[in-house]
Amino acid sequence: MLLALAGGVGAARLLRGLVDVMAAADITAVVNTGDDIVLHGLHICPDLDTVTYTLADAVDGGRGWGLAGETWAAMETLERYGGHTWFRLGDRDLATHLFRTQRLTEHATLSEVTAAVARAWGVGVRLLPMSDDRVETRVTIAGPAAGTSVEVGFQEWFVGRGHGVAVESVRFLGAEDARPAPGVLEAVASAEHVVICPSNPIVSIGPLLAVPGVEDAVAARRDEVVAVSPIVAGAALKGPADRMMVDLGHEASVVGVARLYAPLAGTLVIDEADAGLADAVEAEGVRAVVAPSVMTGRAEAAALARAVLAARPSP
Amino acid sequence: MLLALAGGVGAARLLRGLVDVMAAADITAVVNTGDDIVLHGLHICPDLDTVTYTLADAVDGGRGWGLAGETWAAMETLERYGGHTWFRLGDRDLATHLFRTQRLTEHATLSEVTAAVARAWGVGVRLLPMSDDRVETRVTIAGPAAGTSVEVGFQEWFVGRGHGVAVESVRFLGAEDARPAPGVLEAVASAEHVVICPSNPIVSIGPLLAVPGVEDAVAARRDEVVAVSPIVAGAALKGPADRMMVDLGHEASVVGVARLYAPLAGTLVIDEADAGLADAVEAEGVRAVVAPSVMTGRAEAAALARAVLAARPSP
Numbered sequence: 001m002l003l004a005l006a007g008g009v010g011a012a013r014l015l016r017g018l019v020d021v022m023a024a025a026d027i028t029a030v031v032n033t034g035d036d037i038v039l040h041g042l043h044i045c046p047d048l049d050t051v052t053y054t055l056a057d058a059v060d061g062g063r064g065w066g067l068a069g070e071t072w073a074a075m076e077t078l079e080r081y082g083g084h085t086w087f088r089l090g091d092r093d094l095a096t097h098l099f100r101t102q103r104l105t106e107h108a109t110l111s112e113v114t115a116a117v118a119r120a121w122g123v124g125v126r127l128l129p130m131s132d133d134r135v136e137t138r139v140t141i142a143g144p145a146a147g148t149s150v151e152v153g154f155q156e157w158f159v160g161r162g163h164g165v166a167v168e169s170v171r172f173l174g175a176e177d178a179r180p181a182p183g184v185l186e187a188v189a190s191a192e193h194v195v196i197c198p199s200n201p202i203v204s205i206g207p208l209l210a211v212p213g214v215e216d217a218v219a220a221r222r223d224e225v226v227a228v229s230p231i232v233a234g235a236a237l238k239g240p241a242d243r244m245m246v247d248l249g250h251e252a253s254v255v256g257v258a259r260l261y262a263p264l265a266g267t268l269v270i271d272e273a274d275a276g277l278a279d280a281v282e283a284e285g286v287r288a289v290v291a292p293s294v295m296t297g298r299a300e301a302a303a304l305a306r307a308v309l310a311a312r313p314s315p
Numbered sequence: 316m317l318l319a320l321a322g323g324v325g326a327a328r329l330l331r332g333l334v335d336v337m338a339a340a341d342i343t344a345v346v347n348t349g350d351d352i353v354l355h356g357l358h359i360c361p362d363l364d365t366v367t368y369t370l371a372d373a374v375d376g377g378r379g380w381g382l383a384g385e386t387w388a389a390m391e392t393l394e395r396y397g398g399h400t401w402f403r404l405g406d407r408d409l410a411t412h413l414f415r416t417q418r419l420t421e422h423a424t425l426s427e428v429t430a431a432v433a434r435a436w437g438v439g440v441r442l443l444p445m446s447d448d449r450v451e452t453r454v455t456i457a458g459p460a461a462g463t464s465v466e467v468g469f470q471e472w473f474v475g476r477g478h479g480v481a482v483e484s485v486r487f488l489g490a491e492d493a494r495p496a497p498g499v500l501e502a503v504a505s506a507e508h509v510v511i512c513p514s515n516p517i518v519s520i521g522p523l524l525a526v527p528g529v530e531d532a533v534a535a536r537r538d539e540v541v542a543v544s545p546i547v548a549g550a551a552l553k554g555p556a557d558r559m560m561v562d563l564g565h566e567a568s569v570v571g572v573a574r575l576y577a578p579l580a581g582t583l584v585i586d587e588a589d590a591g592l593a594d595a596v597e598a599e600g601v602r603a604v605v606a607p608s609v610m611t612g613r614a615e616a617a618a619l620a621r622a623v624l625a626a627r628p629s630p
Contacts, residue, residue, distance in 0.1 A: 041356040041416035073386050077410035081435045084417060091406040095392035101356035102399060120396045 007204025017301030024124030322519025332616030339439030349522030
């Protein structure tokens with residue numbers, strides 16, 4: 001069994017690649033829910049949905065999120081009201097949030113809803129939210145007046161402000177009281193492969209590690225854990241991981257990633273573009289495995305998946 | 316100023332007629348919210364939306380509710396999940412519920428949200444919910460086992476079961492603790508015309524009267540109040556008012572309507588088809604005014620509106 005710690009688009013693509021090279025039923029993905037947002041009364045789980053839609057081959061490939069062939073009648077009408085349209089919800093995508101919210105009001109757990117949604121899309125990978133409890137990634141940014149700061153929800157920063165504002169700090173509200181979702185710790189402990197997907201280390205993987213017990217469980221598997229760098233040639237392939245790392249005092253490079261993951265991952269897969277930094281990665285105490293890691297298509301994702309499976313050190 | 320007590324489709328059509336014969340700004344409609352339902356986490360107000368969409372000339376004329384030219388992508392996708400699709404929500408209509416729910420979570424009152432929605436649709440009539448507090452129309456019907464009863468929400472019966480099951484009793488949960496929405500009692504007291512629209516007396520007008528103070532306020536205007544019968548030739552024009560009246564021990568005729576409204580309305584407008592029952596209506600102590608009351612189109616609605624205005628006894 002393979003256990004993947006997953007954020008959004010990058011994780012979804014690697015998981016799609018893994019499904020092409022091993023049995024979906026042998027894969028468990030623990031997915032970040034710190035990005036979740038309650039908007040219009042609806043419980044929205046962007047990373048879970050991105051992973052689900054991608055594994056169902058239903059994702060909009062261009063955007064990387066949402067459903068292909070989506071329509072936007074609800075959002076267009078919401079504009080008439082001056083409602084919150086900054087977080088785009090397609091008409092078909094809305095159904096996912098309607099279903100999830102209804103089931104949660106009926107006291108289903110997020111784990112149960114996640115499994116039901118995945119089943120409805122024919123997804124064979126076992127998807128677990130990191131927790132059934134609410135954990136909110138909150139971001140502190142510069143306030144409107146000089147010298148002030150303001151804390152906003154992750155999506156207000158990421159989508160609402162186009163992640164164009166420097167981040168002063170990040171915290172995971174509720175994490176200390178959250179419990180890992182059923183099966184998470186067991187899966188980390190028993191998996192043959194433990195993979196940290198190429199997701200933002202701070203706001204995609206960070207929330208998972210903030211749930212009590214998860215970081216320790218991953219660290220206990222440290223020598224076998226394989227992480228995939230989300231930074232290639234000093235830049236994030238998607239999203240603001242590079243700038244955020246710099247804002248928070250880290251180096252936006254595979255070396256910076258290696259430093260962040262050194263206590264958790266014995267191996268880091270880095271792109272060929274960063275082959276010259278392999279020694280610097282290894283100087284951080286992390287084995288460097290060089291492989292093409294830019295998943296431009298399904299074939300590239302499958303190739304990376306093979307490289308990740310091969311990167312695990314032999315026992 | 317004209318004050319209308321309003322339910323759904325019949326009330327919406329009469330209000331549309333009134334707007335053609337008097338200034339919209341001189342009309343206030345107090346609308347039933349006992350039919351409201353929280354589904355998928357969304358706060359849905361079917362009667363308010365029917366009135367709003369009808370006054371905006373945006374309603375689906377065939378159905379009588381929802382928006383014309385609607386699409387159903389969200390509902391179609393919700394079927395994939397086995398979600399609650401019995402209550403049909405069009406993609407554009409969903410925006411109304413998203414906006415309302417978001418504003419309510421931001422602590423706006425239902426009155427404020429209702430005004431904002433009406434304004435967005437260019438509706439000149441002042442629309443008031445009967446109350447900003449939650450009142451739920453609950454219906455007791457036969458249970459699954461012989462001799463048992465079960466209580467369900469109004470929409471579960473009306474839409475979910477196609478109102479095909481006999482009603483044993485009706486109650487308005489929360490009504491005793493509800494307050495009339497701001498302006499309701501003042502409007503009833505000060506209106507030149509007080510009109511009870513052709514809506515179901517029990518489950519459309521009944522909830523309004525169950526809000527403390529409303530029935531007394533209407534009764535105080537009794538001699539000037541003009542009701543329009545929702546029953547024509549012994550049948551409801553739309554919906555289950557006729558069967559429900561019989562189920563609950565009333566006569567499904569203009570005479571039965573006159574008996575129900577006698578304490579509240581000095582005048583009842585009845586259709587020409589019921590002209591032969593005018594004397595029987597008057598025997599209940601209610602003036603009968605005969606006028607064509609079937610609103611097959613906008614011209615007929617305007618004609619009925621004129622008849623209603625003329626039906627008010629001269630002071």
